[in-house]
Amino acid sequence: MDDEISRYNRTRWAALVAADAVFTRPVLDLTPATAQAWVNPDGRWGDLHDQAVCCLATGGGQQGPAFALLGAQVTVVDLSPEQLAQDTRAARHYGVPLQTLVADMRDLHALPTAGFDLVWQAYALNFVPDARVVFEQVARLLRPQGYYHFHVANPFALGVQAGDWTGSGYPLRDPYRNGAQIPTSDPTWVYGTGAPDQPAIPPPREYRHTLTQLINGLTAAGFTLLALDDQIDAPADPTATPGTWAHFTAILPPWFALTARRNP
Numbered sequence: 593m594d595d596e597i598s599r600y601n602r603t604r605w606a607a608l609v610a611a612d613a614v615f616t617r618p619v620l621d622l623t624p625a626t627a628q629a630w631v632n633p634d635g636r637w638g639d640l641h642d643q644a645v646c647c648l649a650t651g652g653g654q655q656g657p658a659f660a661l662l663g664a665q666v667t668v669v670d671l672s673p674e675q676l677a678q679d680t681r682a683a684r685h686y687g688v689p690l691q692t693l694v695a696d697m698r699d700l701h702a703l704p705t706a707g708f709d710l711v712w713q714a715y716a717l718n719f720v721p722d723a724r725v726v727f728e729q730v731a732r733l734l735r736p737q738g739y740y741h742f743h744v745a746n747p748f749a750l751g752v753q754a755g756d757w758t759g760s761g762y763p764l765r766d767p768y769r770n771g772a773q774i775p776t777s778d779p780t781w782v783y784g785t786g787a788p789d790q791p792a793i794p795p796p797r798e799y800r801h802t803l804t805q806l807i808n809g810l811t812a813a814g815f816t817l818l819a820l821d822d823q824i825d826a827p828a829d830p831t832a833t834p835g836t837w838a839h840f841t842a843i844l845p846p847w848f849a850l851t852a853r854r855n856p
Contacts, residue, residue, distance in 0.1 A: 593699035598671055600797055601719050605651075605672035607793040613782050615714075616675060618653025618682040627658035631712070636851070637739060640664040643709040646733060648742075649697045649716035651675025653682035659712070660688040667691045667708075669700065698722075700729045708733050713742035715847065718750065721771045721799040723806060727813040734854040740815060741851045746822065746844070747802050750774050754840035762844055770802040779837060806850070815852035824849045 609616040622630075632640060641663030647656040651670030656679045660666045668679045668690065676692040683690035695702055697713075698720055711730045717723055723744075730740050751766045751774040766774050776796045810817055826841035833839060840846075 593696040597720060597797075598696045600794065602671050604794045604796075605670075606674050609672070609674040609678070611783060611793060613778075615654070615782070616652050616678060618678040618685075619657065620653075620682060620685050622658055622661055622686070624661050627661040631655055631658045632662065637710055644707060646703065646708045646711045648700075648711050648713040648730070649719075650712060650714040651679055651692075653678035653680075655712060655714060656690055657682040657686055657688065660690045661686055664710075665689075667693060667703070669693045669695050669697070669703070671696050698725045698729065700733060703733055705732050706735045708738060709735055710739045710741070713740075715743040715745075717742060718745045718798040718801060719796075721773070723801045724809040724812070727809050727815070731813040731815065731854055731856075736854060736856055738854045739818075739851060740810075740854065741849065743824065743847055743849050744801060744806065745798065746846055746848055747800050747806075749844045749846045750798060750800050751776060752840075752844060753777065754779070754835060754837045757835035757840070759834075762840060766800075768800070768802065770800060770805045772800045774798055774800050781837065810850075810852050814854060814856050816855050817850065817852050819849075819851040821849040822847075 640659060643664045645659045645664040645666050647666060647668040649670055650656060651668055651672055652675050656666050656668040660683060668676060670676050671694060673694055676694060679690060679692055693702060711733055717726060752762050756762050776798050778796060822845045824847050826845060827838045828842035829838040830842040
């Protein structure tokens with residue numbers, strides 16, 4: 593798929609890789625134990641050895657190599673060739689096999705039907721306006737009883753920033769409308785410390801996916817929701833200084849992680 597949305601995202605991620613943003617840095621110090629603790633901490637996916645795993649829109653040399661270290665047959669799909677190059681770099685570092693594919697999450701026709709046991713998707717779904725299209729694509733990829741695990745913005749938090757603190761709270765401003773493009777900006781930690789000048793990087797272009805679309809879209813595509821986690825990868829601290837990232841995430845969790853099973 594090649595439309596204005598994919599071109600925008602491809603340009604943005606090329607700039608993020610060039611800027612060495614956090615999610616573009618390959619992880620090169622994993623062991624099987626730390627990989628297990630990261631991508632399969634509760635053993636939900638069972639023994640990953642020889643399981644077929646698709647890391648969808650998850651380039652950057654992070655989760656894909658972790659799954660490969662655990663013996664999975666990994667295919668990393670991303671629309672950014674620069675991000676996929678990081679996966680290739682990490683796979684060579686660990687000496688593990690890993691395939692990459694340049695593709696948009698909304699069009700996965702190049703991948704086999706019922707070819708995967710698990711589709712793992714890091715934070716990416718909000719970069720497209722219709723989550724249902726992605727759910728239908730993922731459903732085709734999964735074998736019966738296969739798992740789909742993905743991160744997505746808390747639809748009530750999208751568009752609210754840590755710096756929006758008013759002295760008494762973090763205000764909700766944008767209408768709660770499915771598919772609406774919501775103005776957001778990268779937190780400073782995306783580029784490390786401080787607030788570097790990054791004029792060449794386009795801002796995030798994110799779309800709200802309401803709970804109605806997320807839950808009903810999954811069930812319509814043939815999934816059963818197994819779990820929802822609203823406290824992921826966030827240094828939540830209600831005693832932190834208001835207006836900081838740690839305080840903000842303690843008041844309004846920015847992300848969800850959902851796990852569903854394909855039941856055709």
